[in-house]
Amino acid sequence: MWYIWKARNRKIFENLSVPPQETLDLAIQEEGAWRRANIQEETHDGMRLSTQAMIIPEDTPVCYIDGSWHGEETRSGHGWIAYSGGRMVHLGLKGSRRSLSPLHAELDTLLWTMKCLVEIPMTNILILTDCADLVEMASKPEEWPTFSTELVDFAYYRELFSSFSLQYIPRSGNTSADHLAKCARGRGFCFSHVSSTVPVWLSLEESPLP
16 A cells, blocks of 8 residues: 555656556565565574674775665665775765665665765775665566666676675674664755765764764
């Protein structure tokens, strides 16, 4: 019902017509994503422990990413933070028009992060996300037809990296990117900030950032 309501609102307020089959496909896919996420959080202790034990070589640049979405808010938040040699070198926050779904917000975050990293440039990177479906989508794009347009962009940016890897980490290991994404969403308007320093408006007292 939620996606039918959203399609109705887009028609009324934005004059955009969403095909009924697309609405149905999105609802089915999102329900499956929600169910899998809950199963992973509750039962995949083995995967959680093995991921936490993952050792990242110090000479491997790593970037943590996260998206923030709420059905009753008009904006999505996107955050990423990159480390090299064990120290933070760059971070990004963006507030954007609300994505279609939480999973769309995660994918939008990934694409924006890749674009930023290429422009810096940091083209040798390990990207870590707490969204298991995002990792699955990147490895098997043919199984996610609803996201086909975005995945074409993913393939394009992927080719611009000399070395690229996307891996899952538990939510507890992704607190900094989560904080950035939520702060970005909380601003309530569209903006972007990419820098080697934390923006002055971000409360360091509440931040887990180093």
